[in-house]
Amino acid sequence: MALAIIYSRASSGITAPLVTVEAHLSFGMAGFFIVGLPEAAVKESRDRVRSALLNTHFEFPSKRITINLAPADLPKEGGRFDLPIALGILAASGQIPVESLETYEFTGELALSGELRPVRGILPVVLSSWQSGRQLIVPFHNSDEAALVQQAKVLSAKHLLEVCAHLKGDQLLTSCMRHDSESQLENALDIADVKGQVQAKRALEVAAAGQHSLLYLGPPGTGKTMLASRLPGILPDLTEQQALEVAAVASVSSQGFNPGTWKKIPFRSPHHTSSSVALVGGGRPPRPGEISLAHHGVLFLDELPEFHRHVLECMREPLESGSITISRAAIQMSFPAFFQLIATMNPCPCGYAGSKSESCQCSNEQIKRYLGKISGPLLDRIDMHVEVTRLPPEFLIQANQHEAETSATVRERVILSREVQKQRQGKLNSVLTVPELDHYGKVDADAERLLTHAVVKFNLSARAYHRIVKVSRTIADLEGSAVIKAIHLGEALNYRCLDRSRIMI
Ligand SMILES: Nc1ncnc2c1ncn2[C@@H]1O[C@H](COP(=O)(O)OP(=O)(O)OP(=O)(O)O)[C@@H](O)[C@H]1O
Numbered sequence: 345m346a347l348a349i350i351y352s353r354a355s356s357g358i359t360a361p362l363v364t365v366e367a368h369l370s371f372g373m374a375g376f377f378i379v380g381l382p383e384a385a386v387k388e389s390r391d392r393v394r395s396a397l398l399n400t401h402f403e404f405p406s407k408r409i410t411i412n413l414a415p416a417d418l419p420k421e422g423g424r425f426d427l428p429i430a431l432g433i434l435a436a437s438g439q440i441p442v443e444s445l446e447t448y449e450f451t452g453e454l455a456l457s458g459e460l461r462p463v464r465g466i467l468p469v470v471l472s473s474w475q476s477g478r479q480l481i482v483p484f485h486n487s488d489e490a491a492l493v494q495q496a497k498v499l500s501a502k503h504l505l506e507v508c509a510h511l512k513g514d515q516l517l518t519s520c521m522r523h524d525s526e527s528q529l530e531n532a533l534d535i536a537d538v539k540g541q542v543q544a545k546r547a548l549e550v551a552a553a554g555q556h557s558l559l560y561l562g563p564p565g566t567g568k569t570m571l572a573s574r575l576p577g578i579l580p581d582l583t584e585q586q587a588l589e590v591a592a593v594a595s596v597s598s599q600g601f602n603p604g605t606w607k608k609i610p611f612r613s614p615h616h617t618s619s620s621v622a623l624v625g626g627g628r629p630p631r632p633g634e635i636s637l638a639h640h641g642v643l644f645l646d647e648l649p650e651f652h653r654h655v656l657e658c659m660r661e662p663l664e665s666g667s668i669t670i671s672r673a674a675i676q677m678s679f680p681a682f683f684q685l686i687a688t689m690n691p692c693p694c695g696y697a698g699s700k701s702e703s704c705q706c707s708n709e710q711i712k713r714y715l716g717k718i719s720g721p722l723l724d725r726i727d728m729h730v731e732v733t734r735l736p737p738e739f740l741i742q743a744n745q746h747e748a749e750t751s752a753t754v755r756e757r758v759i760l761s762r763e764v765q766k767q768r769q770g771k772l773n774s775v776l777t778v779p780e781l782d783h784y785g786k787v788d789a790d791a792e793r794l795l796t797h798a799v800v801k802f803n804l805s806a807r808a809y810h811r812i813v814k815v816s817r818t819i820a821d822l823e824g825s826a827v828i829k830a831i832h833l834g835e836a837l838n839y840r841c842l843d844r845s846r847i848m849i
């Protein structure tokens with residue numbers, strides 16, 4: 345048999361398309377050629393495979409070896425095809441049996457000694473090979489990640505020789521085992537640590553219940569960052585499906601997937617010097633950015649006006665669509681980016697505008713310019729803007745922490761209200777479409793009057809209007825009220841401090 349066919353997988357966004365590795369040995373001048381759009385690292389696999397075969401005492405055929413990676417128009421990167429290429433040569437030269445090869449898929453980089461090295465993006469490979477019905481063999485160092493899809497029964501090996509022994513039936517490989525980590529709450533920061541700030545805490549609860557985006561505004565040192573970093577602690581656990589999606593994004597990112605973070609709600613807080621590629625993704629090959637790494641979790645932008653304006657503008661579209669498509673000349677890739685945005689900022693350059701205890705040194709013009717760093721369309725996409733005021737000193741000194749609500753208590757209410765939303769409309773309030781909102785966001789007569797008055801007074805855009813109704817829907821759900829009353833709407837309007845300040849400046 346001078347031809348062997350081995351199945352493997354490429355990496356494309358968070359998918360793993362099938363790649364057929366064809367190995368052909370023919371007469372003619374000895375040589376080793378890889379065709380089928382291989383990138384530099386794949387071309388280098390010639391040297392790795394050759395050394396690995398020689399160092400494991402296999403024969404390296406002195407024939408003309410042609411490896412074809414099909415389909416040819418799919419870009420192939422990394423050392424992931426080393427193992428399938430080596431096995432293809434061994435099968436084509438009759439050194440391992442070919443009969444069972446079609447029931448397997450292989451991926452793994454080879455060290456010169458024949459040891460298997462881990463590859464990036466294993467999770468999408470596991471999911472795709474499981475759907476195809478073939479059994480996957482991966483490097484041992486990828487086994488924690490591969491074990492996440494429990495139904496898949498992936499095999500792992502440390503060395504090329506182990507894979508060959510398995511294929512010959514001499515010594516079978518074992519399945520990867522999954523080790524689940526502890527629950528979300530154990531490491532989360534507790535909201536009880538924040539003294540006072542009742543309104544800001546309540547806003548955090550509302551935001552968590554309806555998955556609304558939230559911006560905290562206030563003078564320095566009032567606890568904005570502290571509050572925002574406590575959001576994951578009051579969110580419900582990820583479902584198995586959500587956790588797999590989160591892990592799949594991490595798996596293809598430049599950091600790779602860390603099994604210790606399995607089922608943890610993503611909390612990403614990129615620094616304000618981040619570039620647009622770091623925030624929304626990109627590069628060659630395109631990798632997911634912070635917004636995708638925050639998929640099903642929280643994206644925390646501390647000191648929002650310090651971010652470059654064009655970087656923030658890149659988020660406008662994914663904030664609404666829940667995904668990002670990166671287009672380059674040769675390639676187009678989509679990554680999921682369904683995240684909850686939480687941000688903080690000072691109200692002016694000195695930080696004390698509107699403060700009762702300190703006088704603000706900034707002119708109206710300076711304040712306008714500072715607020716202008718965040719574009720209107722972006723602000724319009726933020727459901728809630730909440731003022732965090734400075735605590736009176738007696739609060740800081742005396743507040744009795746035994747009376748403060750813990751994250752666990754708040755989380756129970758959040759979970760309950762999310763259940764109500766899911767049962768009523770099958771999704772959370774923040775993602776209701778306009779027709780759905782018309783149907784589920786019914787307001788009573790008093791609330792309607794209040795809403796009409798607010799639209800005129802604050803000159804609200806249609807988007808701002810819908811967002812206010814969504815937030816008031818969540819407030820009504822937290823209270824267990826089927827209809828939105830004026831009190832719910834009043835509270836939601838209270839969480840729009842920038843709409844109010846716009847008419848004051
Ligand atoms: N409500 C509070 N309860 C307990 N500690 C607080 C509170 N507010 C502030 N602190 C203390 O002040 C520190 C600074 O708080 P934090 O970083 O959250 O302020 P900030 O509002 O984000 O300020 P800045 O605008 O300068 O970023 C906290 O680490 C904490 O020690």
Ligand SMILES: [Mg+2]
Pocket residue numbers: 568569570646647688
């Ligand atoms: Mg801060």
